[in-house]
Amino acid sequence: MKDLGWVRVEAFLEMMSAERGAAANTLSSYERDLDDLHAFLNGKGVRLMDAASADLSAYLSSLAAQGFKPSSQARRLAAMRQFYKFLYAEGLRTDDPTGVLDAPKKGRALPKTMGVDEVGRLLEQAETEAQDPAPGQLQRLRMLALLELLYATGMRVSELVSLPARVLDQDGRFLMIRGKGNKERLVPLSQSAIAALKLYGRMLAAETAAANVPQESAWLFPAASKQGYLPRQVFARDLKNLAIRAGLTPSMISPHVMRHAFASHLLANGADLRVVQELLGHSDISTTQIYTHVLEERLQQLVQTHHPLAKQAKKQE
Numbered sequence: 001m002k003d004l005g006w007v008r009v010e011a012f013l014e015m016m017s018a019e020r021g022a023a024a025n026t027l028s029s030y031e032r033d034l035d036d037l038h039a040f041l042n043g044k045g046v047r048l049m050d051a052a053s054a055d056l057s058a059y060l061s062s063l064a065a066q067g068f069k070p071s072s073q074a075r076r077l078a079a080m081r082q083f084y085k086f087l088y089a090e091g092l093r094t095d096d097p098t099g100v101l102d103a104p105k106k107g108r109a110l111p112k113t114m115g116v117d118e119v120g121r122l123l124e125q126a127e128t129e130a131q132d133p134a135p136g137q138l139q140r141l142r143m144l145a146l147l148e149l150l151y152a153t154g155m156r157v158s159e160l161v162s163l164p165a166r167v168l169d170q171d172g173r174f175l176m177i178r179g180k181g182n183k184e185r186l187v188p189l190s191q192s193a194i195a196a197l198k199l200y201g202r203m204l205a206a207e208t209a210a211a212n213v214p215q216e217s218a219w220l221f222p223a224a225s226k227q228g229y230l231p232r233q234v235f236a237r238d239l240k241n242l243a244i245r246a247g248l249t250p251s252m253i254s255p256h257v258m259r260h261a262f263a264s265h266l267l268a269n270g271a272d273l274r275v276v277q278e279l280l281g282h283s284d285i286s287t288t289q290i291y292t293h294v295l296e297e298r299l300q301q302l303v304q305t306h307h308p309l310a311k312q313a314k315k316q317e
Contacts, residue, residue, distance in 0.1 A: 115261075141200040143238060168204075
């Protein structure tokens with residue numbers, strides 16, 4: 001005879017598939033997680049259908065004791081919540097025992113970033129290569145323009161590679177970027193980014209004219225791809241190759257790491273967190289707060305340098 005609790009799990013999985021269109025991987029994940037919970041409760045002599053909040057809390061504690069990461073614990077809790085909400089909605093329980101359970105706190109990893117010297121070496125290598133008049137100079141100028149724009153603006157790589165060609169017609173120090181949710185934001189350009197963009201634009205126009213292309217591309221970085229512009233994977237690969245030539249560790253460098261470097265370096269040099277939020281295109285300040293470790297270091301330095309008690313302590317040393 002089938003365990004009645006597991007019969008309810010099967011009914012729950014069928015509902016998730018039929019009514020909510022859950023993917024096969026999601027259903028498999030729920031099944032594994034609930035099976036593990038079922039085994040734990042059986043070992044405690046508690047039926048799955050009758051589990052109380054304390055039983056479920058004990059299960060989560062056991063996961064922590066086994067060394068499960070907070071993210072894995074949170075996933076198990078999500079499966080439990082969906083299941084017990086289903087039982088409650090179906091009238092199979094008069095309460096939801098997961099309602100009082102707290103999600104495990106997930107420590108947010110600090111983003112990888114690059115030092116100012118490392119970014120300088122990368123840009124210097126790109127500039128040196130871009131000056132080489134040998135065949136393929138357009139691609140080298142493109143890499144320089146990509147890097148300068150990325151470090152000057154902190155754009156997402158998807159925003160960068162899909163910039164429109166009309167960017168070349170702008171003669172100002174600002175760039176309008178269309179980001180997530182189709183939201184637009186204005187970002188300033190550095191003098192070196194403007195110069196690299198102009199050099200790249202002139203050679204792109206010359207090569208397009210020489211090739212006698214009937215219609216110019218709508219994209220700033222055109223490519224023979226499905227989208228019509230440079231795939232971000234190709235840029236990421238070329239960036240790692242450039243890093244190798246610059247004597248840097250390629251595994252530590254990516255377009256996203258460059259975006260983090262942009263934000264970290266701004267904050268380290270006195271920029272306001274809200275300004276960095278605007279420049280990065282974060283809709284919520286909490287997303288930008290992953291960089292608060294940079295602010296903390298800066299504040300410590302400010303206190304050590306300017307606080308009268310800190311100055312007095314240095315004199316006494």
